Amino acid sequence: MRLKTNKSITDDLYHRLLIDASKVKLPYLYFLPDVSIENEISMVPIITSAYSATWKIGKYLNDLLRPFVNKILQPTTFRDEPDLMQKLHQYVYTGKRLQSTTLFCTIQILNYIALDLHQHMIDAVGCFLQDNLVSNKLGPLTIQTIKNLLHIYLYYNIFYYKNQIYKIAKGSPTTMALSETLSTIYLFAWENQLFFTWNNSNETELCRFLRPLQDKYPSVQFHPRIGSTVRFFNVHIDNSKGELSTRIYHQSMMGKYSLPYVVGHSKQAHSDWLRSALIRAVCCCSCVDDFHLERLTLELAYLTNGYSLRFVESHLDNFFDYFHAAEMRYFKDQISYDKFRKNWFDYMLMQYELTDKLQQFNDKGQLIQLQYRYEYGPRCEFTQQFHQLWSQYFHQHPTLSNEKVKVLLTTKHQYSLNSLLTEEKSMNLIQ
Missing domain, CATH: 1.10.10 (Arc Repressor Mutant, subunit A)
Structure with a gap:
């Protein structure tokens, strides 16, 4: 209410962020196995976030911050394995920078989801924006207003576990996209997993180089791998006397012949x-x-x-x-x-x-996602005919033409085991 009174946010934004108490769902905690570290299984805490008290603020802040953060970090960030391979290919064959003595170093941050106290995260976001913004505003909000909204979001995240209600002291629910954005800003040059090459001297010198970074960020727990052969993004990378060799890496604890768990069709x-x-x-x-x-x-x-x-x-x-x-x-x-x-x-x-273009449509609220039940038949033909009809009837529409909006069609199986066997936790479980 104070942000609205001080005119820090508009009346329209205030009503967009206002929650309906009758529709709020209390987040709950559960655990999933993590096998990202070789020969080790750990349990990762997952906290639901959809329709929580802070859900609307978190979504709005992520929609505001993420495009700007991605633009700043894009030159030093890998999207996925193909992007990593392409940039590594350019490093080796276009830049011709791979030497026979070149070492690879990967760093995995183990406590990525709960890096530091809330106030430290808020301060890090403020510094990041001040260093990279031309003015004092990002979109319609000042840096201070963004920090104030972050304070509301971070300090009012609660969840329940075994009939007890807890408050999150570090980080925020990983199921909320804003958590990834905040952690990325906080680490800036670190990221969740890092990969870089080292041409100066040997492994001992590299370890000495990394030590000040660890001293500067004592709250960051990281696991480094150094050598002429490393694994990154499930890719085996090898420097054999100046010759680059890469292939898919399969973890021993994960079945090679299993298919991914999917939701939907x-x-x-x-x-x-x-x-x-x-x-x-x-x-x-x-x-x-x-x-x-x-x-x-x-x-x-x-x-x-x-x-x-x-x-x-x-x-x-x-x-x-x-x-x-x-x-x-x-x-x-x-x-x-x-x-x-x-x-x-x-x-x-x-x-x-x-x-990127699709994401821009989504950021502007111009992306429509529709689902239809599908068992078998000419799916591609149906999709093509749907888009033809959409173009035919809305080609001059002020908001629904192809230039103004994008429509994504996805299929949904009529007999999904996910729907039959999964059940959302009931609020009646809380005594």
């Missing part, structure tokens, strides 16, 4: 994942033999999980035919593979641009 989700996994394989495997081994692993994974040979074959044909390279499925010529791989690198650059 499992067949459609696994169809999309197979294509993504094949693209990831060709981008991450520098050797043609490693790529074909990964391809065979994916084929076996789908066959052992009940998908038909026809399903697998059709997806593989589509993947290789995309660049008219059907022969690549059976040939092991490294030169042809390198050209095929470059085509997929270029493809991913275009996908990143499309993703």
Whole structure:
């Protein structure tokens, strides 16, 4: 109320952030296994956040901060494995900076979700904005107003566990997108996982270089890996006397032939994942033999999980035919593979641009997501006809034309085990 009285926020924004107490859901705590560290399983706390008392403020702040933060950090941030491989490829072959003595260093931050006290996080956000903004405002809000809203968001996050209500003293729920944005700002040059190269002297010198960073951030617990061979983003990276070699890394504690857990229409989700996994394989495997081994692993994974040979074959044909390279499925010529791989690198650059444009529509509230029940049939044809009809009837509409809004169609399975077997915790459990 004070922010509205002081005219720090507009009446419209005040009403947007105002909550309906009858619709608020108290967050609860549960745990999921984490196998990100080799040969170690730990339990990670997960706190629900949807429709909590701070949910609206958190969503608004993330929509405001994230685009600006991403723009500042984009040059030093990897989106995913293909992006990592492309930038590493440029470092080695375009910049010609890889030496026979070059060491790789990866740093994983273990307490990423609860780095520091709330006030330290708020101060870090304020300093970040002051250092990178031209004026004292980001969008309609001043830096001080953003800090005030962050104070409300961070200090009023509560949850219940075993019939007891607790207050979060560090960090915020990982299910809230703002948590990732705040941690990124706090660490700035650190990020959740870091990867860099070291050409100066040896491993001892590198450890000496890292020590002041650890002293500067005593609250940050990190796990470094240093050597000519490292693992990052589930990619095995090796410097063999100045020659770069990369391939997919499979953790021993995770089954090679298991498919990811999905929500919604499992067949459609696994169809999309197979294509993504094949693209990831060709981008991450520098050797043609490693790529074909990964391809065979994916084929076996789908066959052992009940998908038909026809399903697998059709997806593989589509993947290789995309660049008219059907022969690549059976040939092991490294030169042809390198050209095929470059085509997929270029493809991913275009996908990143499309993703950024889609995100811009979402940030402006111009993205419409629709679901429809789907069991089988010509899904692609239905999607195409839907967009044609949308364009036909709304091409001159002031807010619903293709230039003003984007529509995403997703499928939903009528008989989902997720719907049958999962159940939201009842508020009646709290005594």
